Amino acid sequence: MGEGDPQWQHIKDVVKEQLEKAGLKAEGKIEVKILTRKNVEEDDQWLTEEDTKSFRELLINLLTGGTEEVYKEQKRQQELENNYRFVWGENQEDSQSSSTSDSDDMDFFPFVFTSVTVSFVSGVWLAFTRRRSDAEHRDKPRRRSFVRFQRPRRSSVGADPRRRSSSCPLSVSTCAASADIGFSMKAGSSRFSFYSGFVVGTFALYVFLRQVWFERTAPDTGSFADLGEFQQQLEEEKKIWKKERSALFNLKHPHHIGEDSHLADELYKKVRILCWVMTGPNNLEKKARHVKYTWSRHCNIVIFMSSVDDPDFPTVGLGTKEGRDQLYWKTIRAFHYAYEHHAEEADWFLKADDDTYVIVDNLRWILANYTAQDPIYFGRRFKPYAKQGYMSGGAGYVLSREALRRFVEGFQSKVCTHTTSVEDLAMGQCMEKVGVKAGDSRDSEHRETFHPFVPEQHLTAKFPKSFWYWSYCYYPIGPQCCSDLSVSFHYVDAAGMYLLEYYAYHLRAFGYRHRYQSPTPKGLRLEQSGSRDSEKHHQESAPEEEKRVPADHKEDRPPDAKEAAEGK
Amino acid sequence: MLSEGSSFMKGMVMGGLFCLLLSLLGTFSPISDSKTDSHHHHHVKAASKEELSRRFSDSQVQELNNQVQVYCVIMVQPKTLIYWATVIETWSKHCDKAEFYTSESSKALEAIDLKENDDWARLRKALKHAYENAGDMRWFFVAQPTTFAIIENLKYLILTKDPDEPFYLGKTMKSGELDYVAYDSGIVLSYEALKRLINVFQDESKCPEKGRALWKLSEDKQLAVCLKYTGVFAENGEDAHGKGLFNSRTVDSLIADSIKENPNDVVEGCCSDLAVTFSGMSPNQMHVMMFGVYRLRPYGHDFHDSLVFYPPEGSDND
Numbered sequence: 001m002g003e004g005d006p007q008w009q010h011i012k013d014v015v016k017e018q019l020e021k022a023g024l025k026a027e028g029k030i031e032v033k034i035l036t037r038k039n040v041e042e043d044d045q046w047l048t049e050e051d052t053k054s055f056r057e058l059l060i061n062l063l064t065g066g067t068e069e070v071y072k073e074q075k076r077q078q079e080l081e082n083n084y085r086f087v088w089g090e091n092q093e094d095s096q097s098s099s100t101s102d103s104d105d106m107d108f109f110p111f112v113f114t115s116v117t118v119s120f121v122s123g124v125w126l127a128f129t130r131r132r133s134d135a136e137h138r139d140k141p142r143r144r145s146f147v148r149f150q151r152p153r154r155s156s157v158g159a160d161p162r163r164r165s166s167s168c169p170l171s172v173s174t175c176a177a178s179a180d181i182g183f184s185m186k187a188g189s190s191r192f193s194f195y196s197g198f199v200v201g202t203f204a205l206y207v208f209l210r211q212v213w214f215e216r217t218a219p220d221t222g223s224f225a226d227l228g229e230f231q232q233q234l235e236e237e238k239k240i241w242k243k244e245r246s247a248l249f250n251l252k253h254p255h256h257i258g259e260d261s262h263l264a265d266e267l268y269k270k271v272r273i274l275c276w277v278m279t280g281p282n283n284l285e286k287k288a289r290h291v292k293y294t295w296s297r298h299c300n301i302v303i304f305m306s307s308v309d310d311p312d313f314p315t316v317g318l319g320t321k322e323g324r325d326q327l328y329w330k331t332i333r334a335f336h337y338a339y340e341h342h343a344e345e346a347d348w349f350l351k352a353d354d355d356t357y358v359i360v361d362n363l364r365w366i367l368a369n370y371t372a373q374d375p376i377y378f379g380r381r382f383k384p385y386a387k388q389g390y391m392s393g394g395a396g397y398v399l400s401r402e403a404l405r406r407f408v409e410g411f412q413s414k415v416c417t418h419t420t421s422v423e424d425l426a427m428g429q430c431m432e433k434v435g436v437k438a439g440d441s442r443d444s445e446h447r448e449t450f451h452p453f454v455p456e457q458h459l460t461a462k463f464p465k466s467f468w469y470w471s472y473c474y475y476p477i478g479p480q481c482c483s484d485l486s487v488s489f490h491y492v493d494a495a496g497m498y499l500l501e502y503y504a505y506h507l508r509a510f511g512y513r514h515r516y517q518s519p520t521p522k523g524l525r526l527e528q529s530g531s532r533d534s535e536k537h538h539q540e541s542a543p544e545e546e547k548r549v550p551a552d553h554k555e556d557r558p559p560d561a562k563e564a565a566e567g568k
Numbered sequence: 569m570l571s572e573g574s575s576f577m578k579g580m581v582m583g584g585l586f587c588l589l590l591s592l593l594g595t596f597s598p599i600s601d602s603k604t605d606s607h608h609h610h611h612v613k614a615a616s617k618e619e620l621s622r623r624f625s626d627s628q629v630q631e632l633n634n635q636v637q638v639y640c641v642i643m644v645q646p647k648t649l650i651y652w653a654t655v656i657e658t659w660s661k662h663c664d665k666a667e668f669y670t671s672e673s674s675k676a677l678e679a680i681d682l683k684e685n686d687d688w689a690r691l692r693k694a695l696k697h698a699y700e701n702a703g704d705m706r707w708f709f710v711a712q713p714t715t716f717a718i719i720e721n722l723k724y725l726i727l728t729k730d731p732d733e734p735f736y737l738g739k740t741m742k743s744g745e746l747d748y749v750a751y752d753s754g755i756v757l758s759y760e761a762l763k764r765l766i767n768v769f770q771d772e773s774k775c776p777e778k779g780r781a782l783w784k785l786s787e788d789k790q791l792a793v794c795l796k797y798t799g800v801f802a803e804n805g806e807d808a809h810g811k812g813l814f815n816s817r818t819v820d821s822l823i824a825d826s827i828k829e830n831p832n833d834v835v836e837g838c839c840s841d842l843a844v845t846f847s848g849m850s851p852n853q854m855h856v857m858m859f860g861v862y863r864l865r866p867y868g869h870d871f872h873d874s875l876v877f878y879p880p881e882g883s884d885n886d
Contacts, residue, residue: 193572197579198586205584209591256841256869258617264868293832298866361866459859460852480884484863498823498834503860506841509662509720511633511875515886518867 125189246314247274247303247342254297256505263524267364268300270523273398274346275299276334279315279354280322281308287354288313290497298360301346305334327393327423332411335399339408347372349404352396357492357500362485363398366441366449368521372401377431378439380450380488381474382424388438389474390428394490395450397424399436406434442475444519447483452490455500458482484516610747610803612737613810614725614842620874623728633875636723637664639705641698643691644713646674651713653677654851658858661880662719665705669694688787689777692769695757699766706731708762710755714847716854717754718861720877721842725805725813726756727875734761734800736792739814739845747802748792752847753814755788756805764798765791811840818849819857855885862886 241248255261275296279288288304292313296302307330309317318333320326331351338349348367352358370376377399379391391397399407407430410416416430431438441449451458452469458481463469470477492500620629640663644652652668656677660666668679671690680697684690691710698708707726711717729735735758738749749755757765768775775794785793792802805813815822822838830837849857862879863886879886 190571190575194575194579194582197576197581198583199579200576201580201583202587203583204580205587206591209587258871260870260872261868263870264866267868293834359864359866361868365867455859455864456852456856460855482859482863484865485867486864495820495823495827498827498838499820500860502819502823502835502838503857504864504866505869506835507839507843507861508841508865508871509718509861509877510724510842511873511877512720512862513876513878514863514865515879516863 241302243314246309246311246316247301248292248296248314249301250297250299254505263520264361264364266524267361267368267521271348271364271367272300272346273348273350273360273363273367274301274303274338274342275350275352275358275360276303276305276338277352277354277356278327278330278334279304279306281306281310281315282322283354284310284313284315287494288315290494291352291354291356294497294501295358295360299350301342303334303338303342305330305337325421328418328421328426331423331427332418335404335407336411339404343401343404347401348398349401350396350398351393352488353394353490355492356394356396356488356490357497358396358488359486359504362449362487365485365518365521366443366487367398368523370400370439371523374400375402375406375434375436376400376439377403377436378441378450380448380452381438381441382428382472383474384472385425386428386432388428388432390425390431391438392450392452392490393424393427395452396488396490397427397450403431403436406436407431410434440475441487443483443485443516445480445483445516446475446478447480448475448477449483449485449487451482451486451488454489454491454496455482455486458489484514485518610740610801611806611810612725612729612735612803613806614808614813615728616808617874620728626874629727629874632727633723633877636707636727637705638707638709638719638722639664639698639702640666640717640719641694641708641710642666642668642713643670643694643710644668644677644679645671648713649674649676650851652679654854655711655713655715658854658885659717659719661883661886662877663709665703667694667698667701669697686778688785688790691787691791692777695762696766696769699762702759702762706759708757708759710751710757711845712752712847714849715752715754715845716847716849716857717845718843721813721844722754722756723877724842724875725844726758729758731758732760734758734764734795734798735803736761736795736800737803737805737814739812739816740802740804743789746789746792746796748789749802750814750816751786751788753816754845754847755791761795761798761800764800765795768794768798771797805844807840807842809840813840813842813844815839815843815845816847818853819846820849820853822846858885 241250243249277288277291277296279291284304284306292302292304304313304315305318306315307318307320307322307326309315316334316337318330318337320329320333334351335349338346348363350358350360350363366378377391377397379397380395381389382392383389407416410430410433415433418426419429420426428438443449453461457463489500615623624632640660642652642655642660644655652674653676656668668677669682669690670679671682671685673679673681680694682690682693682697684693695708695710702708709717709719709722725737726735735756736749737756739753740747741750742748769777774797775790795801807813819839823834826834826838846857
């Protein structure tokens with residue numbers, strides 16, 4: 001490639017451009033050397049964005065002798081300082097907001113001071129010049145003119161010629177003003193003071209107005225807005241939850257305008273669920289926050305379990321370390337905490353991750369067929385490693401109060417121990433040992449409700465036959481992967497939380513009569529009184545119930561058949 | 569001495585008044601400017617529940633329900649085959665009549681082959697065909713295969729509107745002085761609007777087949793120009809709260825924006841509960857939306873809507 005090659009020029013231009021972008025003048029000679037590879041078989045590797053950036057930094061540092069870094073650091077420090085000043089300055093203004101007049105005076109002060117000095121100086125100068133001239137006979141008429149100003153109606157012969165003789169180079173208003181005031185032959189001094197007063201008045205009022213407007217528009221700017229938003233957020237939160245002992249007690253069940261949610265409200269009162277969310281201090285803002293603002297609002301109580309206490313979020317510190325190997329420890333301690341502090345305040349205890357989305361209303365629909373005294377737990381049932389199977393940790397699982405009691409007792413009596421850090425498997429093994437039954441969480445069409453992946457994967461992905469998932473599922477997967485009344489999905493990111501909330505609770509097809517008419521759960525059926533829906537459901541649910549019975553009997557192999565019969 | 573002081577004071581007062589005058593004048597001029605700038609946005613809002621129950625009895629509402637029938641005109645091409653297939657599998661099943669109009673025939677899927685490569689000419693042919701085969705249908709919905717539409721919500725929007733009046737609805741955009749409905753978020757035409765359009769198609773001076781300007785206008789703008797000649801203007805479809813029902817973006821990007829703009833109220837600030845269209849979603853995302861709209865729901869929350877729409881025959885994903 002020669003010098004005259006257009007590509008060469010292009011490369012030079014690109015380099016020049018990059019240097020200019022970095023704030024350096026691309027002067028002097030730019031030499032471009034192209035290195036070629038020896039062997040052709042090797043694939044071309046392009047630098048990643050980060051590498052390109054750091055390479056560029058290096059290049060520029062070499063060229064500028066490191067001053068670029070210094071400059072950048074300076075800029076950063078300056079920005080930090082500006083932020084602090086802005087925030088703290090605004091804070092001070094906040095505390096003084098009640099007395100806005102004070103702050104006005106504070107800014108007014110320099111201008112008032114200057115105007116006062118100017119007027120004083122001008123007054124002194126004028127007095128001095130007046131004393132120079134034979135001012136005696138001037139004073140009297142001037143005084144008279146002054147008097148005339150105060151009582152404009154009274155005309156005096158002596159004043160008139162003076163008025164007429166005064167020159168009027170400027171506009172009518174000033175002319176009239178000067179006429180009123182009554183300039184003497186030595187009009188210069190008065191005129192001067194008038195002009196200076198005019199200028200001072202303009203400036204003063206301008207400053208005053210700017211101050212007023214600035215105050216009105218100040219809330220829109222920068223970090224002050226963030227502060228305001230933060231305040232607003234706290235206010236909002238106070239309305240949603242009552243914070244007590246690191247748990248959030250749901251004050252009001254989220255409602256929609258124009259919806260009839262009396263069934264959901266009934267279940268809310270009858271099936272009390274305590275949701276505890278496994279999170280960590282690094283994930284509070286990234287993940288747990290979104291859980292807090294979406295599905296956890298539908299729990300009766302929600303507790304965020306972390307390794308570290310945080311009274312603001314709030315989270316409970318379990319005193320463990322973070323990491324996959326700590327999962328079972330965290331689970332054990334979390335359940336113990338829930339049992340010690342909230343055993344009587346909830347009927348069911350749900351464990352979820354901070355990337356699990358749970359539709360709590362649908363969970364209540366399933367659990368309403370059972371009671372808190374049944375030793376049973378529900379989730380997405382997996383086959384291997386345990387006789388009655390175990391529940392997938394990521395898809396979430398829920399223990400009845402009796403199951404929780406047995407879990408805690410199991411640890412006290414050393415029947416259950418920390419066997420493995422594979423939390424869900426260990427939990428399944430413990431449950432089996434203490435005689436808690438693994439329940440069937442499928443709907444009346446035998447479709448799964450707890451899901452270990454996101455909806456997109458369950459609905460569309462064609463998992464290969466060799467995928468572990470197929471051999472893990474306890475129940476055969478039918479043609480429909482997911483129930484209409486699905487309970488949970490896993491590996492849901494922040495945006496996915498809001499999207500699922502939108503799909504489940506908000507977006508709908510107007511007037512659509514769903515194919516799947518869900519049967520009323522047992523817990524509600526007995527209380528239904530004469531509404532159309534309940535009767536229809538009663539008729540529908542009778543055959544549904546029969547469908548349920550054979551499914552349950554199939555698993556009635558474990559020794560606690562008596563409890564299973566009671567649970568039914 | 570005194571007169572100096574007094575003249576100074578007078579000067580100050582005059583200066584203050586002068587400054588006030590200037591500032592007031594300064595604030596007045598932008599106001600007069602904006603008045604000339606403001607354009608009129610036509611809005612069409614869905615009837616609220618109270619309005620429906622107030623104006624119509626139950627049987628009347630049922631009657632309206634039976635009358636509102638939507639003919640879906642879906643413009644496809646073999647190069648968008650995967651989207652075409654997804655539309656067939658998903659939302660088009662809820663149209664009363666769904667016709668696919670293609671630029672050239674495809675061996676894989678059936679459609680009405682218009683044998684036309686020019687977008688505007690193809691749209692004209694498709695609309696003409698739809699008009700001639702409308703039968704009893706009084707509403708037409710023009711979509712692309714990258715659009716996802718919830719027809720029940722569209723019916724709710726147009727429920728109380730008379731199809732013998734010209735309606736041209738969707739997401740309105742502005743190009744200079746022209747108000748037009750964006751193509752990718754779906755175009756709704758009433759029978760009257762389509763009738764006028766078909767008539768003006770024959771007028772080469774007003775609505776030429778090969779497009780008028782030196783540069784090519786997109787088909788949605790061309791449509792707006794032709795309709796404007798017949799006295800039909802674009803109107804923005806909104807729900808009872810004023811939120812836009814037709815979206816030319818994916819639901820994910822709208823949610824991502826809402827996370828940035830209203831972090832404390834993401835879902836409320838994002839999209840309408842009765843949204844009609846989204847655009848640009850991948851086929852997988854469309855399947856998920858199908859599940860989210862027609863199946864996934866929380867138990868115990870009922871909306872006693874004044875209309876009932878039944879699921880279509882021969883379908884299982886809704």
